[in-house]
Amino acid sequence: MNRQALIYYPLLLCLLLVLFAGGLVFGSVHIPLDSVIRILSGNEMERLAWQNIVLQSRLPQVITALMAGASLAVSGLLLQTLFRNPLAGPSILGISDGANLGVATILLYFGGSMNMTAALPFSGYVALIFASLIGAGCVLALIIYFSTKVKSNVMLLIIGIMIGYLASSLISVLNYYASSDRIHAFVMWGLGNFSGVSMHQLPYYGGVAFVGLLMAILLIKPLNALLLGEMYAANLGVKIKRTRILILFCTGLLTAATTAFCGPISFIGLAVPHVARLMLGSSNHKMLLPVTLLSGACFALLCNLLMVLPEMNNMLPLNAVTPMLGAPVIIYVIVNRKNIQYFD
Amino acid sequence: MTQASVIETKNLSIGYFLRGRRRKVVHDGLDLQLFPGEVTCLLGLNGAGKSTLLRTLCGFQPPLGGEILLMGKPLSEYSQLDFALTVGVVLTEKTNAGGITVYELVSLGRHPYTGFFGQLKKQDRDIIEQSLEKTGIAHKADNYVSELSDGERQKAMIAKALAQQCPIILLDEPTAFLDVTSRIETMVLLHKLAVEQQKAILLSTHDLDLAIQMGDCLWLEEKSRPMNCGTPEDLILSGAFESFFGKKDIVFDSSTGKLNAKAPTRLMGVDGDFLASYWVGNALIRNGYRPSVVKKDQMSIHCISKDYFLLTLPDGSTKEFHDVADLLKAIK
Numbered sequence: 001m002n003r004q005a006l007i008y009y010p011l012l013l014c015l016l017l018v019l020f021a022g023g024l025v026f027g028s029v030h031i032p033l034d035s036v037i038r039i040l041s042g043n044e045m046e047r048l049a050w051q052n053i054v055l056q057s058r059l060p061q062v063i064t065a066l067m068a069g070a071s072l073a074v075s076g077l078l079l080q081t082l083f084r085n086p087l088a089g090p091s092i093l094g095i096s097d098g099a100n101l102g103v104a105t106i107l108l109y110f111g112g113s114m115n116m117t118a119a120l121p122f123s124g125y126v127a128l129i130f131a132s133l134i135g136a137g138c139v140l141a142l143i144i145y146f147s148t149k150v151k152s153n154v155m156l157l158i159i160g161i162m163i164g165y166l167a168s169s170l171i172s173v174l175n176y177y178a179s180s181d182r183i184h185a186f187v188m189w190g191l192g193n194f195s196g197v198s199m200h201q202l203p204y205y206g207g208v209a210f211v212g213l214l215m216a217i218l219l220i221k222p223l224n225a226l227l228l229g230e231m232y233a234a235n236l237g238v239k240i241k242r243t244r245i246l247i248l249f250c251t252g253l254l255t256a257a258t259t260a261f262c263g264p265i266s267f268i269g270l271a272v273p274h275v276a277r278l279m280l281g282s283s284n285h286k287m288l289l290p291v292t293l294l295s296g297a298c299f300a301l302l303c304n305l306l307m308v309l310p311e312m313n314n315m316l317p318l319n320a321v322t323p324m325l326g327a328p329v330i331i332y333v334i335v336n337r338k339n340i341q342y343f344d
Numbered sequence: 345m346t347q348a349s350v351i352e353t354k355n356l357s358i359g360y361f362l363r364g365r366r367r368k369v370v371h372d373g374l375d376l377q378l379f380p381g382e383v384t385c386l387l388g389l390n391g392a393g394k395s396t397l398l399r400t401l402c403g404f405q406p407p408l409g410g411e412i413l414l415m416g417k418p419l420s421e422y423s424q425l426d427f428a429l430t431v432g433v434v435l436t437e438k439t440n441a442g443g444i445t446v447y448e449l450v451s452l453g454r455h456p457y458t459g460f461f462g463q464l465k466k467q468d469r470d471i472i473e474q475s476l477e478k479t480g481i482a483h484k485a486d487n488y489v490s491e492l493s494d495g496e497r498q499k500a501m502i503a504k505a506l507a508q509q510c511p512i513i514l515l516d517e518p519t520a521f522l523d524v525t526s527r528i529e530t531m532v533l534l535h536k537l538a539v540e541q542q543k544a545i546l547l548s549t550h551d552l553d554l555a556i557q558m559g560d561c562l563w564l565e566e567k568s569r570p571m572n573c574g575t576p577e578d579l580i581l582s583g584a585f586e587s588f589f590g591k592k593d594i595v596f597d598s599s600t601g602k603l604n605a606k607a608p609t610r611l612m613g614v615d616g617d618f619l620a621s622y623w624v625g626n627a628l629i630r631n632g633y634r635p636s637v638v639k640k641d642q643m644s645i646h647c648i649s650k651d652y653f654l655l656t657l658p659d660g661s662t663k664e665f666h667d668v669a670d671l672l673k674a675i676k
Contacts, residue, residue: 084440218460220461220462221455221458221460221461221462224444224448224452224462225452225455227439227440227441227443227444227452228437228440228441228449228452229435229437229438229439229440231402231404231433231435231437232433232435232437232439232452234403234424235403235427235428235431235432235433236428236452236453236455236456236508237424237425237427237428237429237455237456238455239424277443281443281488282443282445282448282488283440283442283443283444284443284444284445284448286462341442341443341488341489341490341491342440342442342443342490
């Protein structure tokens, strides 16, 4: 392993800390850093409002952003390695759309009102997560089924895109029959948001994300073998079918949970693994996976900061910010693919 | 020397399962034996079933019938891990390994031996370094795979198979896409490994010349005919190649071991200096003559040295030439 790559851990952790702190300091109300630190260390503040903003709103928001970024980036990396296609990602393979469809069914059909700050009753949230998981799981099952029929990964990617369209069209049908306030709730959810998770919901999302990320870390060894292709990997003793299902399950879990809580977030899963690979120069997952995880968290925290930076009462929608950072990365990668070694 | 074969097939039938119960048989009745310490070359035209046979032996597709014995044990009784410890493969499959170093690539060969996280122990590192040394790619260990030439990449893949420490190595067209010198290097390397480490090496190839030169054993695979196996020289002397490549307009010349575009009919006696007459023979074949022993009352060429040739015409008169080009002009 490349020794100098180890420098990225402290570097990324510092960046993460700075962005994390930035997320607590900036917003519609500016709260100075020393006050934030005092609030976090449990000291009573003279201004109760600041304390509430930091502990009840901003802290869960930055933690959610951190976990969502890590989850999406890691699932993007897993899919890119599995499909041996640098343009794979949870949103491209239709997995996000499946999760969308699940959420849409709940929000539009059953009408769980999804208020951004106050939340659904607990059972509503559980229903939302389950619906999202079921939607993502159905798409994944379809993808797995087609992956046994279609050998070419490019073709499989196109099938994923088609399934995504199908899910979107079903959502449109649901939209057609739903009342306008339900549609409004769904559209708001669809813009993407890190602030939908309250402090007491956080452990649920955190738990699922933690399990998914842990699973991904346990898959590092077979992921490296898969760089050589499935036949070589099989010859090295990797159980291909099982590994494939584990990878897809892990991606499905991370994507579905994140989509349920934060809305469909584009580009993080697609772009961050490329940023990590370009930084490291290596596609060895022993380094790449942790670096992707940290970069994803940083990327999402940066987006979170950009959302609130206009310092107005309303935040920018998340899905307006992620393409600004993500799309240039993808264009850069495609234009320079001849000179980027991991394409070879 | 009688040695136990490491791969033995009995009445093996290879091919594909189609929809329903139907099956497409590519080749059947295969009774093959692969021996340690030898390089065996699998030759056959496109569509003869070389890849199907290799894939079946690699365990990537099930046989349609018959039996495969690996080290005396049926293939079906091998777990995937046991198989990984027995057979190492080098394929033509496109890899995405450009972004890992040669060392990391070769260390993947230790996969079946390492634990859950693939952590390399001292012993693993020693084996990786030895594999890099033996294949002559150690100087590139820290380079990324994308920085390698095709020949070096092939060496790195062979090093990976070596690190796997299998008694059997199967290679699918390892010399395809390589330039002339890399082809020879690769074959020499494989031969060295076979002899020094008593590996059983089976490779498919289109490289007839190299197979005859470097192969200890050849398997000639042809559609709907039994596999012809043997030492290259025995196969040539027994005339197996003539029927093997028995295509119209393409003829195997058993005196040179080469395939020629069409049968040279006119005889031309050639004798004299060994090297000069070999290459004069080469030029004659290209121009429709078959080199033969010198007979009276027949055109013949006497090669005195590299730059002095005597052409004897049927009437007994002679002409002198100083290079092959002029000589050819005279007989055309």
